[in-house]
Amino acid sequence: MEVAVVGGGAVGLVVAGDLAARGTDVTLYERGALGSGATGRAAGLCYDAFADPTDAAVATRAIERYREWDLFTPCPYVWVARDERDARAVREQAAEMRALGLDVEELAPAALGERYPALGTDGLTACAVARTAGTLDPEAVVTRLAERARAAGATAHTETPATLAAQTTVETAAGTTSFDAVVVAAGPATKPLVAPLDVRLALNCYRAQALVTGPLDGRLPSLYDASRGYYWRPRDDGLLVGDGAHAVDPADCDPEADPEFVETTLGRIEAATALTPDVARAWAGCCTATPDRDPLVGPVADGLWVATGWQGHGLMRAPAIGEWLAERVRGESPRLDAPLSGSFDPTRFDGDEQFHPLGDPTADW
Ligand SMILES: Cc1cc2nc3c(=O)[nH]c(=O)nc-3n(C[C@H](O)[C@H](O)[C@H](O)COP(=O)(O)OP(=O)(O)OC[C@H]3O[C@@H](n4cnc5c(N)ncnc54)[C@H](O)[C@@H]3O)c2cc1C
Structure with a gap:
């Protein structure tokens, strides 16, 4: 063939x-x-934190292969909520994932803060952690x-x-x-x-943006803030932070990050961690949607x-x-x-x- x-x-x-x-x-x-x-x-986030059984099966097989190919770096994936509605969603998803046999734990915000002292937990209403998650380069x-x-x-x-x-x-x-x-x-x-x-x-498209900070002092997990709509993962002794998504025609997908995205993102890291980041590099790319x-x-x-x-x-x-x-x-x-x-x-x-x-x-x- x-x-x-x-x-x-x-x-x-x-x-x-x-x-x-x-x-x-x-x-x-x-x-x-x-x-x-x-x-x-x-960004290279790679996790099995999916409540849908099909998505979870795909993720489990994908992680298995990335491990075989020596491309997977284990790193817990934490997702957090800041209001009651999002907190309910976090708890329900964590329960559904556990029912699928995934290694997911719900944590009190204070317990998360003890595990990651560099992470500010003020204002968090719920947190869950997927322990078998990781990152890819x-x-x-x-x-x-x-x-x-x-x-x-x-x-x-x-x-x-x-x-x-x-x-x-x-x-x-x-x-x-x-x-x-x-x-x-x-x-x-x-x-x-x-x-x-x-x-x-x-098929439609949207533009997503990301940046990598300079080195930061403090151990952090990968994180998705469900209430504020951004994520990060540890990268190069700093953080890779992503969001800034908006609908776009692929022909107009500027590969450079917007200055507003960079400014907002640095502010978000300062607010969430009490660390003071600077930017090493930033970019954008085109994602597909159905x-x-x-x-x-x-x-x-x-x-x-x-x-x-x-x-x-x-x-x-x-x-x-x-x-x-x-x-x-x-x-x-x-x-x-x-x-x-x-x-x-x-x-x-x-x-x-x-x-x-x-x-x-x-x-x-
Ligand atoms: C900022 C950002 C962060 C992201 N973070 C994550 C993440 O953490 N985890 C995750 O899983 N996904 C993430 N994604 C999404 C992920 O990058 C895509 O879903 C994935 O790379 C899609 O892979 P693909 O092979 O389908 O497409 P692509 O990587 O886009 O490959 C398609 C290829 O087709 C080529 N091509 C197009 N037209 C032609 C043609 N006519 N002839 C020949 N070649 C052609 C293109 O040049 C391109 O190389 C992120 C995306 C962005 C932009």
Whole structure:
């Protein structure tokens, strides 16, 4: 079987590696450098703190593989609330996650403060911690996944933009090549790539921003503040902090962070920790979204497959969903025992749905 993969981000690289490892002849096309899309701009949070059983199964398998590949650094993931409504949500989610067998603990804010003295706990109404969470270094992920795909026999053409001349025919500046199947994992570009073949995807985009601080004195976990809507993770002796998300046309997705984002974020860290951060670097990237916040993964036409719509969780899910997709493209029974084909079916929408990529941006999480 000969398969083309369009897109050399985490998802395309896992699919290419898993297909090649099973004996498929794989050619990957990447329009820039490997990892030059959202993958190289990700924060690198990786956790199994999902209350939905399908999401939890995907996360568990993904973490298992990242561990095998020596790419996973354990780091507890704490999420906190600052009002009663969010506190109820934190408690309910923690209980649901525990019922799924996940290693999640609810903590009193004071107990969290004892564990992490650098963390201010004033004003917190609830906290939970996922103990099997961790972090990833996106650059190391891309390097390792690319090595793995090449070692399994896949061929990668970088700086090679591709289009689809037909469902299973790829066109580049070098000419057209026909395959038995084509997998398009091109992030936001997946939608315009398949559109000429009359495939309409319910896919929108939003811009997310992040910054890394200089070194900070104090041990902190990864954290998501559900009431204030931002997250951080330890990075380079400081913190990587992210938020600043807003709807965007992918063509207008400025890769530089906004000065207002940097200023607000530094203020947030000062307010939450009593540490005084400065900025080492800041950036932005383009994330994909769907009407129901589940991805679009599966066949959209005979021999043509898509994988996109990660709603900011594509890096952490790539090893599990890429594996599942590779097995399906080859017609094998997927190893992942979760009902993904229904909930992730890319044809479950008409493709002309109007929706905000962040849901209702004024609503609480
Ligand atoms: C600031 C920020 C923080 C994030 N933090 C996290 C996080 O902590 N954890 C997490 O799991 N996720 C996070 N994400 C989301 C994550 O980055 C994405 O979900 C994930 O990287 C998607 O991977 P992908 O392979 O589908 O897409 P991409 O990495 O975007 O790869 C798609 C590739 O396709 C290529 N391409 C496009 N068009 C063509 C074409 N015509 N021909 C050839 N190649 C083409 C692009 O150049 C690109 O390299 C974050 C994103 C941002 C922006």
